Amino acid sequence: MRHLSVPLACLFAVVGLAGADWPQFRGADTTGVAPDQNVPVEIAGSIAWTAELSGRGLSGPIVVGNRVILSASSGYAQDRLHVMCFDANSGAPLWERQFWATGRTLCHPKMCNATPTPASDGSRIFALYSSNDLICLDLDGNLQWFRGLTHDYRNASNSLGMSSSPVVIGDTVIVQVENDSESLALGIDAATGENRWKHERPVLSNWTSPLVLRGTSREDDLAILQSGNGLTALRPYTGVEVWSFDEPCSTIPSTAVADGVLYVPSKGLTALKPGADGAAPKVVWQSNKLAPITPSPLIYEGRAYTIGGGGVLSCAELATGTPAWQMRLQVTDGEKTSQGMFSATPIAAGGHVYFVNEDGLVMVVKAGGEKGEIVAHYDFGETILGTPAIANGGLYLRSDKHLWKVAKK
Amino acid sequence: MRRTGFGVRSVVLLIAMAWATVASADVADLIRTIRTVGPEGQGxxxxxxxxxxxxxAKPVALPAILAGLDDANPLAANYLRSxxxxxxxxxxxxGGKLPAEELEKFVLDIKHDPRARRLAFDLLTRVDKSAPDRLIPGMLSDPSVELRRDAVERLIAQGNAQFDSEKKAEAKTTFEQALVGARDDDQVQSIKKRLEELGEKVDLPKHFGFLLSWRLVTPFDNTGNKGFNVVYAPEKKLDFNAEYEGKDRLKIRWTEHATDNEYGIVDLSKALTPFKGAVSYATTEFVSDNEQPVDLRLGTPNSWKVWLNGELxxxxxxxxxxxxxxxYKMRGTLKSGKNVILVKVCQNEQTEEWAQRWQFQLRVCDATGTAVLSSDRRTAQAAASTASESN
Structure with missing residues (x-):
């Protein structure tokens, strides 16, 4: 940034103010952090629009330009797969396509087939489902290709459901399909849907999602895969392993990343600094007081945030892992106190962190500081388990029935 | 019940109608190309x-494309659907129109792929709001599970209204009709509840086609989960007079067992002993009047293998x-006469309370979930009685 000319720096500042797309789970860089400075803190009075949905989903919305894209599933057997697209400005439905699941649709009742969040490379959408069906559409809903990964690899399924979201790095879609019976990871050509590489993975149930570790250039970006056995860093195009971290990791919350350091749900939370040129990563710190339960950790403005049991939010100094403060994420309204179950991963923008519990209660916490403080809250009154998105000044949340945009008017 | 091959002449006729932006010959070629798509992105x-x-293509091509779904593999079916x-x-x-008359013909022709027919029905209802009321009541035994479900749902609503207005005899008739069509468990349960309130008993094992009578033998060793891939004697040959050396050198023999669980659940921990790190085998015979394709549908929290007539x-x-x-749904073919089903059910060594279940249920049905019953099927009570005498 220090090499940028002043006009170019100003342009970037404006873009940052306006925001950017949110093309996959936890956004473009899989950090959960948006550059937007204009997202409302007070949600009441800022709901720009509400759209009705035609199916259930735990997947989060993604935003590409003026399109909000969402997956859902429906039918008694959850075998109808939906991809929906809405106008980001108005909430008007632009198009919807349905497909039939080719893999097993069985899920824990809390989950459904549309649990993984879709991803986009800016011109295509990659929608993955618990049934391991992977659908590629263009931004106008035209089918580009269709893969049935359980159709191809018949024991790749989990009777409790699958939740790993795909990630796009360059022109490769990275997918983890890991379970107790047949586990694999694939690098799929975004243009054709053909395998670039396929790796056998630990035969263990795993609900975590791959992430991007940005390199000094796009060619140096790495895909980070987590499992119960550790982390693996791969070249996304070739699948060649660069390094591994062989310590037990959680199989539900996914690793977070910030400024080239990985924050791994392992032995609580482990900060891991990858070495240069593929050298083995080194542990910077470990803290057993920061163990995330279901939502993935969030790294934001020099602090690490994790949600533990009972909805207890822990905030720690990023450099050392030293706890800064803890608070219970709950709100008392009159005689009613909200409960503390969380599935959605927190996201951040504009100096605030947005948490949403399973009852649909959004709590906005001021980032940093000496103690935690919920500065605003809003109850959507519907179950929300999917991770929200922040893009272009808007906060997007989905339940089984509705998609909401929250934005300043 | 299965699609018996949509006639080539019919396809040609439909394609001939598909003149438009894409020429009819092109439509056929394009469908053919799409149908060759295969695993791992091939094609x-x-x-x-x-x-x-x-x-x-113009909407006039829709019936031809829908017909292209007949017997298409699941990947190609999604391309065509889209x-x-x-x-x-x-x-x-x-502001254009869809060919409603052709779509309705397609919906009503049960030779076509059931899901293609449901797709045609969904399109039809977008341009003809009267279609559901006109068509769904006649679809109680439809090969499409979704169309059938809608028909059952209407009967359940009708029966509930009759029940609530004290028209008990009419309600009973309506729910009995609904049960004939019902395949999804939620609907079967709601019908059963009402029929029982009306004094009627529902034979759930028969309705679903659960297999109730089994021969069992256990425990073979599954310490460290290694028994899953060990070919123990019952996998080589079924000899009901044999005595095997099981886990920890136990001498084990086949025993008869019949479950009276209404969902056909065979609880191995209760029927046998709650062994840990153990393999059990269960086998039964199924008599079919003719050769026929069937689904074998299994439920179990344990590791498993299923063989039909020696084929895994x-x-x-x-x-x-x-x-x-x-x-789990498996497709197999019953031969005419006696068929042998063998199930291997492995229990691991987890000690958590939620990891103690060692059980399975198995049913035989067609692709819609309609029970296929063995010709010598006995009632649950008779089977249990026989098993008790044998033991």
Whole structure:
């Protein structure tokens, strides 16, 4: 940034103010952090629009330009797969396509087939489902290709459901399909849907999602895969392993990343600094007081945030892992106190962190500081388990029935 | 019940009608190309190119594309489905019309793929709001599970209204009709509840086709989950007089067992002993009047293998990730006469309370979930009585 000319720096500042797309789970860089400075803190009075949905989903919305894209599933057997697209400005439905699941649709009742969040490379959408069906559409809903990964690899399924979201790095879609019976990871050509590489993975149930570790250039970006056995860093195009971290990791919350350091749900939370040129990563710190339960950790403005049991939010100094403060994420309204179950991963923008519990209660916490403080809250009154998105000044949340945009008017 | 091959002449006739942006011969070629798409992305590039051309066809091509779904593999079916939706969405968005008469003919022709017919029905209802009321009541035994479900749902609503207005005799008749069509467990349960309130008993094992009578033998060793891949004696030969050396050198023999669980659940921990790190085998005979394709549908929280007449249908190594009705669906072919089904059910050594279940349920049905019953099927009570005498 220090090499940028002043006009170019100003342009970037404006873009940052306006925001950017949110093309996959936890956004473009899989950090959960948006550059937007204009997202409302007070949600009441800022709901720009509400759209009705035609199916259930735990997947989060993604935003590409003026399109909000969402997956859902429906039918008694959850075998109808939906991809929906809405106008980001108005909430008007632009198009919807349905497909039939080719893999097993069985899920824990809390989950459904549309649990993984879709991803986009800016011109295509990659929608993955618990049934391991992977659908590629263009931004106008035209089918580009269709893969049935359980159709191809018949024991790749989990009777409790699958939740790993795909990630796009360059022109490769990275997918983890890991379970107790047949586990694999694939690098799929975004243009054709053909395998670039396929790796056998630990035969263990795993609900975590791959992430991007940005390199000094796009060619140096790495895909980070987590499992119960550790982390693996791969070249996304070739699948060649660069390094591994062989310590037990959680199989539900996914690793977070910030400024080239990985924050791994392992032995609580482990900060891991990858070495240069593929050298083995080194542990910077470990803290057993920061163990995330279901939502993935969030790294934001020099602090690490994790949600533990009972909805207890822990905030720690990023450099050392030293706890800064803890608070219970709950709100008392009159005689009613909200409960503390969380599935959605927190996201951040504009100096605030947005948490949403399973009852649909959004709590906005001021980032940093000496103690935690919920500065605003809003109850959507519907179950929300999917991770929200922040893009272009808007906060997007989905339940089984509705998609909401929250934005300043 | 299965599609018996949509006639080539019918396809040609439909394609001949599909004049438009895409010539009819092209439609046939494009469908053919898409139908060759295969596993691991094979044929994706050609299919995507064909899809792009097919998706600009006029709505008159819809019946031909829908017919292209007949016997298409599940991947190709999704390409074709998406072409149908894209054509229809574009036409409706620009104020055009869909060929309602042709779509209705397609819906009513049960030789076509059931899901293609449901797709045609969904399109039809977008341009003809009267279609559901006109068509759904006649679909109680439809090969499409979704169309059938809608028909059952209407009867349940009708029966509930009759029940609530004290028209008990009419309600009973309505619920009995509904049960004939019902295949989904939620609907069967709601019908059963009402019929029992009306004094009627519902034979759930018979309705679903659960297998109730089994021969069992256990425990073979599964310490460290290694028994899953060990070929123990029952996998080589079924000898009901044999005595085997089981886990920890136990001498074990086959025993008869009949479950009286209404969902056909065989609880191995209760029927035998709650061994840990153990393999059990269960076998039964099924008499079929003719050769026929069937589904074998299994539910179990344990690792398992299933053989039909010595052929391994499927195997899965997964422990304690839940158990539900129709958790696993396997396609097999019954031969005329006696068939032998063998199930291997492995229990691991987890000690958690939720990891103690060692059980399975198995049913035989057609692709819609309609029970296929063994010709010598006995009632649950008779089977239990026989098993008791044998033991």
């Amino acid at each position: 994706n590039v050609a299919a995507a190119k064909a899809w792009k051309e097919l998706a600009v 072409a149908v939706e894209t054509i229809a969405a574009r036409e409706l968005a620009t 249908l499927f195997a899965r190594e997964e422990y304690h990730r839940g158990m539900t009705l129709d958790q």
